[in-house]
Amino acid sequence: MQKIYMGDTGLKVSPAVYGFYRWEDVKDPRTTLKKIVGLCLELGINTFDHADSYGAYQCEELFGELIADKVFKREDVVLFTKCGLRVPNSHNPDIRTRHYNTSASHVTKSVDASLKKLRTDYIDIFLLDRIDPISNLEETALALEKLADSGKIKNIGIANFSVFQHQLLSSYLRKPIVTNHIEFNLLKTQALDNGQLDYIKQKYMQALASAPLAEGEIANGTGIQATRVREKLDELSGKYNADIEALAVAWLVKLGAIPLIGTTNEQRIRNIANSFSIDLDHQDWYELYNVSAEFQGVKS
Numbered sequence: 001m002q003k004i005y006m007g008d009t010g011l012k013v014s015p016a017v018y019g020f021y022r023w024e025d026v027k028d029p030r031t032t033l034k035k036i037v038g039l040c041l042e043l044g045i046n047t048f049d050h051a052d053s054y055g056a057y058q059c060e061e062l063f064g065e066l067i068a069d070k071v072f073k074r075e076d077v078v079l080f081t082k083c084g085l086r087v088p089n090s091h092n093p094d095i096r097t098r099h100y101n102t103s104a105s106h107v108t109k110s111v112d113a114s115l116k117k118l119r120t121d122y123i124d125i126f127l128l129d130r131i132d133p134i135s136n137l138e139e140t141a142l143a144l145e146k147l148a149d150s151g152k153i154k155n156i157g158i159a160n161f162s163v164f165q166h167q168l169l170s171s172y173l174r175k176p177i178v179t180n181h182i183e184f185n186l187l188k189t190q191a192l193d194n195g196q197l198d199y200i201k202q203k204y205m206q207a208l209a210s211a212p213l214a215e216g217e218i219a220n221g222t223g224i225q226a227t228r229v230r231e232k233l234d235e236l237s238g239k240y241n242a243d244i245e246a247l248a249v250a251w252l253v254k255l256g257a258i259p260l261i262g263t264t265n266e267q268r269i270r271n272i273a274n275s276f277s278i279d280l281d282h283q284d285w286y287e288l289y290n291v292s293a294e295f296q297g298v299k300s
Contacts (some may be wrong), residue, residue, distance in 0.1 A: 001044025001276065007178045007205045009155055011124060015258060016272055019049035020059040022215070022262040032069065032264060033062045039266055041072060043273040049181075049208075050081040050118070051129060052110050052120060057091045064119035074120055081118070082159055083110035084129030095185060100132040104143035109146055125178060127157035131165045134228075141172035148175055157181070159210075163195040170203075177205065184209035184257060186229050186248050186292050187217055197255065209252050212259035213268065218248050224297055225295035230267050232291045236258050242278055249275035 003012040018040045026032050036050070050060050060081065067074055078079070084102050088095045111126060116283045126147065131137065147153045156173065158166060159181035170177055180200055183209065190208070191197045200207045213219065217226050233244035240247060249259050249272050261272050280288075 003046075003275065006125070006155070007176070007203075009176070009178050011078070011178070013047040013206075013258070014045045015253070015276055016045050016261055017047040017049050017080070017258055018045055018261045018269075019080075019137055020054040020063075020262075021049070021051065021210065023055035023059055023264075026055065026264060030062050030065075031060065034066060035061070036266075036269070037066060037071070037270060038262055039078075040261075043270065045261070045269075045273065046076060047078040048080065050079065050114070051085065052081070052083050052091075052114055053085055053087055055081045056287060057272045058088055059158075060117035060206075062250060064117050067119045077299055079118060079120065080125045080127060080157065081123055082127035082129045082157075083107060083114075084132065084159070100129070100130050101135065102128050102132040102137070102140050103135040104139040107140055107143050108147065111152055112272055115152060123153045124151040125155040125157045127159045127179070127181065128161075128169070129159040129181075131161065131169070137169060138172045145173065145175060163199045163253060166196075176279075177203070179206050179208055181208045181210050181260060183211050184252065185212050185214045185218065186251055186288060187214040187221070187225055188209065189289065189292055189296065192255075197257075201256070207255075207257045208260045209257040210260040211262065212249050212272065213245055213263070216263070216268075219245055223295075225292060228291050228295055229288065232288055236284055236288075237267060238282075240278055240280075242274065243271045245271035246274040246278060247280070247288075250278035250280050251285060253278075254280050254285050 004015050006013050084100050086095050086101055087098050144156050155178045157179040161180055182191050182196050233247050237244050259272055
């Protein structure tokens with residue numbers, strides 16, 4: 001799988017990224033993580049997306065164990081991590097309610113904690129996950145600049161930011177924002193209409209499309225929109241000799257988006273990897289989009 005540049009930063013990433021954002025209820029996470037990481041590396045996916053809270057606050061540490069055990073070399077992988085979302089958990093009894101914290105002090109502490117858990121000296125891209133409206137964003141931006149100047153983080157990213165929030169943070173930063181993680185798939189195409197994708201491209205960034213298979217809804221959903229989109233994918237699958245999930249991700253790739261894989265289903269991961277060998281015809285892309293748009297927001 002050929003690596004691609006993340007915007008104009010010089011950083012190269014795999015064209016698909018594996019993220020641990022759906023690992024809250026994974027059984028035997030240590031064994032599963034080792035197996036999934038091994039599969040990703042076998043498929044050429046060497047870029048991994050973490051957050052301090054993923055997997056009940058355990059995934060960073062489990063991934064760091066693989067680095068410590070020399071399962072692979074640190075320089076052979078690209079690491080993202082983020083902070084912002086705080087959820088109640090037995091590992092953090094001080095968190096009473098789900099909330100966001102992107103204050104300068106929390107960002108600085110989170111980076112140091114992530115470096116320790118991941119057993120690394122630097123994070124390739126550190127992201128803010130949403131804006132906390134009661135934190136001082138100017139102070140947060142200054143903290144991010146200092147972390148970048150220190151070498152602890154190499155690049156700054158964001159997750160789930162609107163265009164206006166993106167612009168607000170950018171106005172406080174001297175360094176560029178290199179990516180925005182947005183929920184984007186054939187069943188949720190709002191990023192094409194709300195300006196997110198256009199603004200990302202304007203800034204020479206890469207969009208990371210989280211939930212590229214709509215958390216399994218594209219293959220298994222029973223709503224009208226999912227059913228009709230799946231029918232169109234089934235219709236096209238013979239033409240491209242491809243699984244419908246691979247076609248659905250190829251639809252995103254055609255837009256220049258990087259799929260952010262969240263599943264632990266090995267076949268589903270392979271389907272996403274296979275999407276890069278598919279070049280959707282111009283009108284086939286629009287046929288899929290038109291079917292989805294017709295039922296956008298319709299649940300049943």
